[in-house]
Amino acid sequence: MTKRLAAVILISQWVFLPECALAQGPAEEGGVLEQGQDVPSTQVIEPEIDRRHIKIPRINVDDLEFGAYYGVYSAEDFGSSQVTGLRLAYHVTEDIFFEGAYATSMVSDALFRQILPGGIFINQEEKLTYYSASIGYNFFPGEVFITKRRALTSAVYVIAGMGNTNFAQEDRATVNFGIGIRILPTDWLAIHIDMRDNIFKSDILGTSKTTNNFELHGSLTVYF
Amino acid sequence: MGTFFYAYRYSYATGAVYLLLGQLLMAAVARADQTYQRVQVVDPYIELHTGPGRGFPVFYVSERGAWIEILLRKTDWFKVRLEQGKEGWVYRAQLENTLTESGIRKTFRDVLLDDYFKRRLEFGMSTGTFEGDTLLGFHLGYILTPTVSVEVAYAQVQGVFSGSTLYHINLQSQPYRDWRLAPYFTIGAGKFNNVPKSTLVSAITTDSVAANAGLGLRYYITRRFIARAEFTDYIVFIGDNRTDSYKSLTAGFAFFF
Numbered sequence: 281m282t283k284r285l286a287a288v289i290l291i292s293q294w295v296f297l298p299e300c301a302l303a304q305g306p307a308e309e310g311g312v313l314e315q316g317q318d319v320p321s322t323q324v325i326e327p328e329i330d331r332r333h334i335k336i337p338r339i340n341v342d343d344l345e346f347g348a349y350y351g352v353y354s355a356e357d358f359g360s361s362q363v364t365g366l367r368l369a370y371h372v373t374e375d376i377f378f379e380g381a382y383a384t385s386m387v388s389d390a391l392f393r394q395i396l397p398g399g400i401f402i403n404q405e406e407k408l409t410y411y412s413a414s415i416g417y418n419f420f421p422g423e424v425f426i427t428k429r430r431a432l433t434s435a436v437y438v439i440a441g442m443g444n445t446n447f448a449q450e451d452r453a454t455v456n457f458g459i460g461i462r463i464l465p466t467d468w469l470a471i472h473i474d475m476r477d478n479i480f481k482s483d484i485l486g487t488s489k490t491t492n493n494f495e496l497h498g499s500l501t502v503y504f
Numbered sequence: 505m506g507t508f509f510y511a512y513r514y515s516y517a518t519g520a521v522y523l524l525l526g527q528l529l530m531a532a533v534a535r536a537d538q539t540y541q542r543v544q545v546v547d548p549y550i551e552l553h554t555g556p557g558r559g560f561p562v563f564y565v566s567e568r569g570a571w572i573e574i575l576l577r578k579t580d581w582f583k584v585r586l587e588q589g590k591e592g593w594v595y596r597a598q599l600e601n602t603l604t605e606s607g608i609r610k611t612f613r614d615v616l617l618d619d620y621f622k623r624r625l626e627f628g629m630s631t632g633t634f635e636g637d638t639l640l641g642f643h644l645g646y647i648l649t650p651t652v653s654v655e656v657a658y659a660q661v662q663g664v665f666s667g668s669t670l671y672h673i674n675l676q677s678q679p680y681r682d683w684r685l686a687p688y689f690t691i692g693a694g695k696f697n698n699v700p701k702s703t704l705v706s707a708i709t710t711d712s713v714a715a716n717a718g719l720g721l722r723y724y725i726t727r728r729f730i731a732r733a734e735f736t737d738y739i740v741f742i743g744d745n746r747t748d749s750y751k752s753l754t755a756g757f758a759f760f761f
Contacts, residue, residue, distance in 0.1 A: 336604065337538070337541045339576070340575070341577045343579060372727065374556060374557045374581060413642070421559040423560070433555040435557075444662070450701060467578075
């Protein structure tokens with residue numbers, strides 16, 4: 281027991297002694313300085329030049345694109361309706377970009393109600409929302425000449441992806457592909473015109489079938 | 505015009521985002537009067553393209569020694585302004601030999617394998633099969649220590665008879681993190697929600713706690729891209745004395761920051 285106690289004391293001395301020495305250090309040094317034997321009391325060289333403070337401005341990177349779109353969504357068997365959506369794109373290279381989109385539309389079964397008074401849906405208008413994650417490829421980069429002296433950067437791209445469509449209160453795995461054109465009036469603003477086909481399986485009309493739901497929309501996006 | 509406003513009635517969120525979009529526009533306009541980084545050309549010449557891409561024509565060539573201002577970057581292209589005011593797009597590789605105002609070489613290096621090993625955030629999506637049905641998943645990971653990361657995952661499964669949603673928080677261990685092709689292991693817990701199709705009669709909705717364990721492979725492709733493949737076993741605690749096991753096999757890609 282005493283051996284162990286002795287060991288603890290010894291270890292604590294090992295740990296704390298250097299600390300004490302450090303604490304006394306500057307005071308001793310001060311004592312030496314006060315005697316002033318070797319250290320001059322005034323500074324010999326007075327620096328006249330200020331240190332240059334170089335602050336390099338950051339380069340603005342505009343690889344993200346965010347915007348909204350508005351257009352027509354044609355739900356198979358149910359006619360077409362307006363669609364509004366949001367899109368966020370990340371441009372990885374000059375060729376490839378990733379895009380996430382979320383949109384909403386109201387689909388009506390009014391045509392069916394003319395012959396089937398009960399209709400197909402619970403309500404005459406059902407909400408349709410979808411989200412998608414897609415990869416795009418700019419395969420026709422170029423310029424659009426709007427006047428003799430003014431050209432705007434543009435690109436035609438193909439895009440394909442996966443996502444989900446919630447239609448008539450049910451989720452449906454959705455594959456989308458399409459083609460679009462992007463025109464940039466300035467470096468930070470873009471106008472898109474997009475055609476998409478949203479493909480999902482639907483059994484609303486009794487049998488399960490693959491439906492093609494075409495979409496045409498125009499969007500306005502901002503690079504940041 | 506009436507129909508136009510009608511479209512907004514059911515999407516207040518969209519309205520809010522239009523507002524945000526407007527603010528972004530204003531921010532973009534406001535940054536017009538900022539100072540830019542100046543560099544000096546060291547290469548024999550640099551080529552100015554009309555747009556940020558190799559397909560755009562070269563319209564001007566600036567010689568060695570010229571001072572240029574870097575206005576903007578889009579992917580690997582830099583919009584520069586010459587002293588006489590000409591503006592054009594230069595490829596990253598041509599700027600690699602430029603000097604800053606303090607005479608130091610400016611680096612415009614690419615994203616390298618080293619950046620991949622030092623990554624902090626990873627975001628990706630994947631698709632595959634979940635007991636024969638299609639699964640679409642998203643994940644966001646944060647690397648805590650060199651070998652451990654935490655991941656939030658969301659997946660949606662669309663089956664013929666029902667649809668499921670999975671939310672999970674996973675701990676991921678990557679023992680060989682400096683390998684380009686490296687295995688990883690995950691364990692996690694979350695929620696499993698299964699909603700039968702409304703056309704089915706007297707089917708029951710399941711909303712249970714679930715645990716998962718997985719084994720995956722991660723491969724660094726190039727730049728910011730990662731490919732991933734994963735096998736996961738989900739154990740769903742449906743009742744006091746009933747658990748179900750579902751297996752999924754997915755593949756996808758991710759990018760890191």
